[in-house]
Structures are given as structure tokens and as C-alpha cells.
Amino acid sequence: MLETTTQNLPVVIIGAGPVGLAAAAHIHERGLTPLVLEAGETIGHAVRKWGHTRLFSPWRFNIDSAAGRLLESNGWQTPDADALPTGHELIDNYLSPLATALGDVIRTGSHVVAVSREGIDKTRSANRDATPFLVRIADSDGSSEDVLARSVIDASGTWEQPNPLGRSGLPAPGETEAIAAGSIVKPLPAVIGADRDRFAGRHVLVVGAGHSAANTLLDLGELAREEPTTRISWAVRSADVSSVYGGEGNDELAARGALGTRLRRLVETGVIDIHTSFVINRFDNAxxxxxxxxxxxxxxxxxxxxxxxxxxxxRPDLSILSELRLDLDPAVEAPSQLGPLIDPEFHNCGNVAPHGERLLSHPEANFYIVGMKSYGRAPTFLMATGYEQVRSIAAALAGDRAAADDVHLDLPETGVCTTDLGGSCEAPAAPQPVTIGGPPSSTCC
Structure with missing residues (x-):
């Protein structure tokens, strides 16, 4: 159990996405007090950025157990377990009702800018574990506030920290200027929706070899069918793109497999012009x-x-954690015990071993990084993984060591699970063409 000096303080959870809200549900169910701090003006802020797209994983993988119990106690109806929700449907039919059920423990417009210990910095060891955490918040009105906590769970994700396009992990010369000019857009644009005019009849280059790239390419393929002057190029650093096609017909998630099959067809028919071994050196206005x-x-x-x-x-933004004692894997920037288990050179998200509080712990007692951010730079994360992480952590914080160590995870193993949707293997999928006589159908990666 935690020291008595901190027992009456809340467990601060940074981020009100699916894993952050699941953490709050588990903390609440364990009889502790959660406080969720969300930088955006609404819950699910990052999910809304790609809300127009559809997940490849059905509802049964996307609902946390404690969250489901809390919702059902409030009269919530469980969505069809086999249906594939869009990001907006995930918010409207799950995250928003969950936020309502959790009540006033959620504060939006509260940007966490630093986490430390009350009255001591990183170098101080005496009585450190019994000293409350200090969480500094910059509110949307420009004011700042310090909140004390018994524990901190960082579920802030990685969406706001995209990898640069240049070689060696660095921005290419001219990259910052091209972003400012709008020539380089945000990831996962609504190609056949709100952003259609930006792409129709244009030459569009997609750079990347994960499921988000596949999703955008499929959307562009549909746009090119409707607007034939649209030209699509796809650039990857590898020598071939076969890994992006994944398990296709052998994938345990049929929607994810169908994405690879459709993408392969667009490449083989010449709709997409592919550039392999393509390493960007610079950008210029021409x-x-x-x-x-x-x-x-x-x-x-x-x-x-x-x-x-x-x-x-x-990649994760670790700047707010500079006053904490972290133990991170030097390659993927995940907790050091987890890093070797999720390194994308050796693992996909279906064969990552179940893991909980012990593997996620740091020298900074009672501090945890969970969800997409816990995977650092490894792009192999599934929401179900995050739900099991926070279940285990909540049990540990409540003093239930046996439950914390009893970790289980049942994930689809077949098919390549690498992606680039902020680290999530639930990379959204592009809609298929409308079937005559019926509604549009959807597939996912």
C-alpha cells in the first residue's frame, strides 16, 4: 500500500483517450479517486483527429472491462460486438458515455506541462517515495496550477509528436518550412471527406509503410476513381512493401487482411506509383x-x-517528465523491461506477451506510462493491451498484488500489425466503394 501521507490524494491520469478513461474506471472501481487531465477541449481529442475513419478491430476488442461495468450500471447498451466502429462512433457510443459516468473527475483544457515531486527535484532521494507528486497544469485561460497526487499515470499518447520525414531520425532541410506552407499536411487527412478539395486532381505523395499509410492510399485510390486526374505516389525507405500487405486472407482480423489485399491491387494495377528505397534528403519550393x-x-x-x-x-514527448526518475529502453523509449518485448524488428502486436504493473514500473515509485506512449517508438500497440496495463496498475495501487500480477491478453496474432497511427495497431481503415443496392461497407487494417 501507499504511504499514509499520500492516501487522500487523487491518482492523476494524463489524457482522456480510451486508455486514460479506462484507467479512471479501474481506479474508481478500486475505491480510489481518479483525476483525469486532458489537454484538449474535449475527451478523445486525438481520436477526433481521425474520427472519420474506421477501426479494423471490432467493438469486443475496444471496450475495457471496468469501463463496461460502469457504463452498464448506468443503463448503457453494449454496441454490436462484431461491428467495426469509426473513431467518431468510438467517442459517441463509448468514450462520451464513459466520461459522463465518471462525472466531474475529468478536466478538459488542462495541459500538463511538468510532473515532479512536491518540494524536491530529481536529485533528492530522502523520503522520495512518500512525497506526493506535483503535477503542473497550464489551463486554457493561460493560468497555471499545481495539483498534488498519490500516483501519476501518463496516458497522453503520441499523436502530437510525429516522426520527422528526413533521414537519421531528423527533419530534412526545408521540412519545417514545407509544413508551415501547408505542402506537408497532418497525418490521416479526410481525403474523401472534408479535405477532398486539397487532394482531388493533385499529385499526392504518401510517405510511410504502416497501416496509416495504407489507409490514406486506399482513400486516395477511391478519390482517383472519382477524379481520374488525381495522381498517387507512395514512397517507402525499405526495398519492398510486402510487409504492409500483412496477412491478407490469413489474417485473424479479416478487415485488417482485406486492407492489404486491396492495397496490393492498387499497386499492381498502376493506380499507385511506388518508390522504394526512398530516403528523403531535403524539401524545396519548385x-x-x-x-x-x-x-x-x-x-x-x-x-x-x-x-x-x-x-x-x-514518438513520445518525454519533456514533461524530465524531473522524474525513468528507466527507458534506449532503442524504443519504452519502459526498459517492456522495450525488448515490443521492439518492432522482432514483434508484432499479436505476439507481445501480456504485461502489467511490474513491467511498466520505473525507479520513480507509483509513476507509470501507459497506452500508446508506453510503447515509445514501437508502432505495435492495441487498445486491449492498454486496458490490461491499467487494470494491473489499478490493482497494484489498491494493494492487490495478486490481481496486479495475474495478467492476461488474448489478441489476434496473424497478420502484420505494424502501423503508424500514433503507435496504435487499430490504424483506421478506408471505406470500400459503395455496393450497388446497399450501404457502403468498410474494412480496416
Whole structure:
């Protein structure tokens, strides 16, 4: 159990996405007090950014156990377990009702800018574990506030920290300017929705080899069918793209497998022009267009495009945690005990071992990074993984060591699970063409 000096303080949870709200439900169910701090003006802020797209995992993988129990006690009706929700449906039919059920423990517009210990910095060891956490918040009105906590769970995700497009993990010369000019857009744009005019009849380059790239490419393929002057290029650093196609017909998640099959067809029929071994060196303005200069398989290569969609993944922002004692894997920037289990060079999200509080712990007692951010730079995360993480942590904080250590996870194993949707393997899927005589159908990655 925690020291008596902190028992009356809340467990602060940073982020009101699916895993953050699940953490609050588990903390609440254990009889502790959660306090959820969300930087955005609404819950599910990052999910709303790609809300127009559909998950490849059905509802049965997307509802946390404690959250479901809390919702059902308030008269909530469980969605069809086999249906595939869009991001907006995930919010409207699950996260928003969950936030209502949790009540006033959620504060939106509350941006956490630092986490430390009350009255002591990173160098102080005496009585450290019994000292409350200090969580500094910058509110939307410009004011700041310090909140004390018995424990802190960072579920803030990675959506706001995309990987750069240049080589060596660094932005390419001209990349910042191209973003400012709008030539490089945000990941996962609504290509056949609100952002259609930005892409129709243009030469669009998608950079990346994960499920978010596949999703955008499929949307662009549909747009090109309707607007034939739309030109699609796809650039990847690897020598081939077969891994992006995944398990196809052998995938345990049929929607994810169908995505690979459809993408392969677009490449093989020439709808998508592919550039492999494409390593970006710089960006320049070329008569109002974006010139992408890269090292290709046969030498230097220049590609002039109208707009570039990045899909090269995300990385965690650890700056707010600089006063805490963290133990992170040097490669993927996940908790050190978890890092080797999720390294994308060796694992996909279906074969990651179940893990809970022990593997997520740090030298900073009672501090945890969970959800997408817990995977650092590894793009192999599933929501169900995050739900089991926070269940175990809540049990440990309540003093139930046996429950904390009894971790279980049943995930679909077949099919390539790498993606670049902020680290989530639930990368949204593009809609299929409308079937004559019926409604649009959807598939996911």
C-alpha cells in the first residue's frame, strides 16, 4: 500500500483517450479517486483527429472491462460486438458515455506541462517515495496550477509528436518550412471527406509503410476513381512493401487482411506509383509545388508533388517528465523491461506477451506510462493491451498484488500489425466503394 501521507490524494491520469478513461474506471472501481487531465477541449481529442475513419478491430476488442461495468450500471447498451466502429462512433457510443459516468473527475483544457515531486527535484532521494507528486497544469485561460497526487499515470499518447520525414531520425532541410506552407499536411487527412478539395486532381505523395499509410492510399485510390486526374505516389525507405500487405486472407482480423489485399491491387494495377528505397534528403519550393529530393536505389531522385501526407509514425514527448526518475529502453523509449518485448524488428502486436504493473514500473515509485506512449517508438500497440496495463496498475495501487500480477491478453496474432497511427495497431481503415443496392461497407487494417 501507499504511504499514509499520500492516501487522500487523487491518482492523476494524463489524457482522456480510451486508455486514460479506462484507467479512471479501474481506479474508481478500486475505491480510489481518479483525476483525469486532458489537454484538449474535449475527451478523445486525438481520436477526433481521425474520427472519420474506421477501426479494423471490432467493438469486443475496444471496450475495457471496468469501463463496461460502469457504463452498464448506468443503463448503457453494449454496441454490436462484431461491428467495426469509426473513431467518431468510438467517442459517441463509448468514450462520451464513459466520461459522463465518471462525472466531474475529468478536466478538459488542462495541459500538463511538468510532473515532479512536491518540494524536491530529481536529485533528492530522502523520503522520495512518500512525497506526493506535483503535477503542473497550464489551463486554457493561460493560468497555471499545481495539483498534488498519490500516483501519476501518463496516458497522453503520441499523436502530437510525429516522426520527422528526413533521414537519421531528423527533419530534412526545408521540412519545417514545407509544413508551415501547408505542402506537408497532418497525418490521416479526410481525403474523401472534408479535405477532398486539397487532394482531388493533385499529385499526392504518401510517405510511410504502416497501416496509416495504407489507409490514406486506399482513400486516395477511391478519390482517383472519382477524379481520374488525381495522381498517387507512395514512397517507402525499405526495398519492398510486402510487409504492409500483412496477412491478407490469413489474417485473424479479416478487415485488417482485406486492407492489404486491396492495397496490393492498387499497386499492381498502376493506380499507385511506388518508390522504394526512398530516403528523403531535403524539401524545396519548385514553382509553387513541393520538390522532394531523395536518395533512391539508382541514385539521387527528385519528385515534384502538390501535397505530401506523412505516415512515418510518432514518438513520445518525454519533456514533461524530465524531473522524474525513468528507466527507458534506449532503442524504443519504452519502459526498459517492456522495450525488448515490443521492439518492432522482432514483434508484432499479436505476439507481445501480456504485461502489467511490474513491467511498466520505473525507479520513480507509483509513476507509470501507459497506452500508446508506453510503447515509445514501437508502432505495435492495441487498445486491449492498454486496458490490461491499467487494470494491473489499478490493482497494484489498491494493494492487490495478486490481481496486479495475474495478467492476461488474448489478441489476434496473424497478420502484420505494424502501423503508424500514433503507435496504435487499430490504424483506421478506408471505406470500400459503395455496393450497388446497399450501404457502403468498410474494412480496416
Amino acid at each position: 514553382n509553387g509545388r513541393l520538390r522532394v529530393s531523395a536518395a533512391g536505389p539508382t541514385g539521387d531522385e527528385d519528385l515534384d508533388v502538390d501535397v505530401l501526407v506523412p505516415a512515418t509514425g510518432f
